[in-house]
Amino acid sequence: MPRRRSTLALAISAAVAASLALSACGSGGGGARTEGGKTVITFWQQKFEDYQQAWFKKQVDAFNASQDKVKVDYQVQPADTWAQKLKAAQAAGKAPDVQTTSYGNIPAAVTNGELAELDGLLPASAFDDIKDNVKSFVTFNGKRYAYPMLVEPSTVLYYRTDLAAAAGLDPKNPPKSWDELVQWSTKLTTPKVKGMTIASAAPDLAWSSWGLQYNACGHLPIADDWSKANATDPCYEKLLQLYKTLYQGGLMPKTPKVGYADGASYGQGEVAMMAGGSWVVGQLKAEFPNMISKTAVAPFPSIDGDQTKTTATLGGWTLTVDAKSKAKQQAAQFVQWLLAGDPAIMADFFKTSGFSKYTVRTSVDQALAGNPDASSDPFMKTISTKVVPYGKQEPAYPYDIALAFGTAVESAMKGTASIPDALKKADEKINDVIKKQSLAGTQPRR
Known part of the structure; x- marks a missing residue:
């Protein structure tokens, strides 16, 4: 698939x-x-x-x-x-x-x-x-x-138009900002269906959040010349707070059956909205054709509602x-x-x-x-x-750097570390990777 x-x-x-x-x-x-x-x-x-x-x-x-x-x-x-x-x-x-x-x-x-x-x-x-x-x-x-x-865009918002209408939401006007995404997720959450699903494990968060990292800060958590970490930029706190709100607010599955790249939870009707790659379109058509008529897609919401800002890597x-x-x-x-x-x-x-x-x-x-x-x-x-x-x-730096930030997101959203402490640890890990792999100045020049 x-x-x-x-x-x-x-x-x-x-x-x-x-x-x-x-x-x-x-x-x-x-x-x-x-x-x-x-x-x-x-x-x-x-x-x-x-x-x-x-x-x-x-x-x-x-x-x-x-x-x-x-x-x-x-x-x-x-x-x-x-x-x-x-x-x-x-x-x-x-x-x-x-x-x-x-x-x-x-x-x-x-x-x-x-x-x-x-x-x-x-x-x-x-x-x-x-x-x-x-x-x-x-x-x-x-x-x-x-x-x-x-x-293939890494992040697209998929949502159930029928469930949105039943919840009093306008299916033709999907959420554009992170605040609106939380509002929609709250209204769409019922005892049987969660309002949203998004990555929640560090290996998936490592790469699936790249677009949202750009959206939050306009850059990735490393200097452009790969000389030092940049994970403690305060703008990242808002990103980790979004994940934390969705997870700890009970608006998404806490033990998802599949990883981020698989749209089965949405296809099986377990969630009303999904952050997923564009490839999920093919999966829905092949495995869950009955879901097509009641599904719409939109750019993933932006931190401030500006839909021209990056939310997906390609x-x-x-x-x-x-x-x-x-x-x-x-x-x-x-x-x-x-x-x-x-x-x-x-x-x-x-x-x-x-x-x-x-x-x-x-x-x-x-x-x-x-x-x-x-x-x-x-x-x-x-x-x-x-x-x-x-x-x-997609960034070309070693996966260890992506995983360090993905781990920070997971620890913050699941409450094993505060948001500042999670970002500080990611910053330290990224600097350690830079030093051990002699990355400073080796970034690709395009």
Whole structure:
């Protein structure tokens, strides 16, 4: 399901980002070969939802049928062994020419000499088509090393329109501020249904709260140059208070059956509102179709009601070319054809995904605007126009830093530490990570 892939992307991104401070190892690269007069390039795709494998195969077959001199050898690799297989292939000089790469993995891969620069391999017009708030996701030290495929906002508000109306709330006017969210949660809470669900365990809070950290303070709990912690900024106290109010006020489940990335509690009717990633759209359509007609989505409420402020980070996937590929131009030709070419190709992908993932290209937005399935989808317009444009990239710092702040949120919301003490401890932990991993000054420059 979409939730598994998205959570995996976040975990891998955070873990690999920790290698930024390590010395470069270089890739072994280049799986290209000649066969029947054609240059054969190898494309590794990490296994995602079943529909994605089918879609990629269909498009690779179409590309191969359209080419006289290039052929793509498409291979799906299991997600749980992806990192090990890729590392082994690089060491053996058999790295794939093209591979799927998450945004968070790009800085480490560039630092380690694994990715080819795409400037010059792809036309400038291809990059001009990328949305402004996504361009930096594939840029490192001013150069482009990947072409984006999609984004998935980490935080969207899902809510039951029928329960809202029954509680005397206006389903067409969902909560916009944190205060309003608490008010709605209170009115929607009954003996059988909790008003809200949001992450409550440190591992989930570590990454799912990134967008709200930006919303509360305009920055993350570490200096921009990664030289020191910044977790004791007073603005974070308001964020921890929101979680504490929801949890200790009995407005959310205290022992949720599933983690943040899984929308089952909402789908099963246990809660009236949910903070969840955009991938939950796909889960609801696949597993809880009866919930679709009584569900609406909105940007997650902002600290002050300003819906143009970030409340979600954007994760997602790209295609990259191996730095030591013997057929970089042909590899880039395939990337351009699939991701940066005819907008109808990627429009078809988003339709196939059930509009649970979102485009990074202006031209694809335009293509979808004329698609009746897209225009009639109850969730796509809201998420693509009110959430995605204001989302920020997931941070590239080590997961230990994210977990330190997530632990602070959990301890404050559950009352095992006061809010100031929780933030102070997070600050100390982050400074310790910075020192032990020599992070100062190693932040990616985009």
